[in-house]
Amino acid sequence: MSSIQVASGYKSQLNQFVGISLKIAVRYEVLLHSAAQTRSESGDRHSQAGADDPLQNWIK
Structure with a gap:
């Protein structure tokens, strides 16, 4: 194989x-945005219930 073929193979990969x-x-961006x-939208109910939820704290 010539070096050109090798280079084009790397480029396509x-x-x-x-x-x-x-x-x-x-x-991932869409998932975070929708979350x-x-x-x-669900408001205070979530922030009170999810105060101990580490995932929600991390997303904030």
Whole structure:
């Protein structure tokens, strides 16, 4: 294999990796945003009930 073929192989792998990483990041962002929106819509009931919940404290 020539060095050009090797380089293009690495480039396509890198592009795939970046694409997958971006998809994961976007899904995580949407998940966090919808969780925050749900919490703010449900209001005080959640903040009182979830005061000891470490996950909710971490998201804030």
